[in-house]
Amino acid sequence: MHQLLFGTAGIPLSTIPRTTLNGISMARELGLSAMELEFVHSVTVSEAQTPAVRKAKEKEGIELTCHGQYYMNLNSLEKQKRDDTVQRILRASRAAWMCGAWSICFHAAYYMEKPKDEVYKVVKESLQKISEELRNEKNNIWIRPELTGKGKQFGTLEELLQLSQEIEQVMPCIDFSHCHARFNGKFNTYKEFMWILEQIEKALGKKGIENMHIHAAGIDYGPNGEKSHKIFRESDFDYKALMKALADFGAKGIVICESPNLEGDALLMKKEYEKRI
Ligand SMILES: [Zn+2]
Structure with missing residues (x-):
């Protein structure tokens, strides 16, 4: 990406009727540049619909x-569920790629009270399989395990950076709000956001900074991490400091807003960011 783009997690709320195609037009009308296909319950675009989505996004x-999908766990104790998770990631990646999507993120696994290094190996093996399979199909979508919001979920910054170093086509999805919630209120200052960006650059070089898939939202949390997403106005998440850090560091890629008011907060971030560049 040549710049930092802003978009909504799913079809903007003001879209009538709320279809993927209308959502893409609405994103443009709102002055946004991106939209996340929310395959969180199922793949909502059929194979037959993908050419129209691709055409709309290009137009x-x-x-x-x-x-x-949300209900996935590459570290499930049941083999069937681990295999299903791999298949779900593949299915979503194929549909997204056919729509012309650039990147797919997902919550990779739960620790299931196992040692973290053991879980890392299990997740890595599955992601390697997924990466290989997609490359065989000439599917170049970025595969992005997400920085997760709860301590029992796999997906710390360190784990994601290591996976990105070790597996081709894998890069992190950095959810700054999850990071803030996971550590019960930490990671909410300019300095801390800059620190995260420095870690990414150290591990992945400039290409890590210029190829970012970011999530941000207002968020509510407690000692166990994330509770729910909120709008920025009702949350302590300092999106202004985040925008300043992203601008100062020269981050490029896509910022997806997951606040409940989707485009409202996406536009707030965009406006704040544009003041800084
Ligand atoms: Zn997520």
Whole structure:
């Protein structure tokens, strides 16, 4: 990406009726440049519909990202569920790629009270399989395990950076609000956001900074991490400090807003960011 683009997690709320195609046009009308396909319950675009989505995104100049299903666990104690998770990620990646999407993120696993290094190996093996399979199909979508909001979920910054170093086509999805919630209120200052960006650059070089899939939202949390998403106005998440850090560091890629008011907060971030560049 040549710049930092802003978009909504799913079809903007003001879209009538709320279809993917209308959502892409609405994103452009709102002055946004991206939209995330929310395949969080199922893949909502059929194979037959994908050419129309691709055409719409190209016509409107909107970049697409994708969020894979919620109910997945590459570290399930049951083999069947681990295999199903791999298949779900593959299915979503194929549909998203056919729509012309650039990147797919997902919550990779739960620790299931196992040692973290053991879980890391299990997740890595599955992601390697997924990456290989997609490359065989000439599917170049970025595969992005997400920085997760709860301590029992796999997906710390360190784990994601290591996976990105070790597996081709894998890069992190940095959810700054999850990071803030996961550590019960930490990671909410300019300095801390800059620190995160420095870690990414150290591990992945400039290409890590210029190829970012970011999530941000207002968020409510407690000692166990994330509770729910909120709008920025009702949350302590300092999106202004985040925008300043992203601008100062020269981050490029796509910022997806997951606040409940989707485009409202996406536009707030965009406006704040544009003041800084
Ligand atoms: Zn997510």
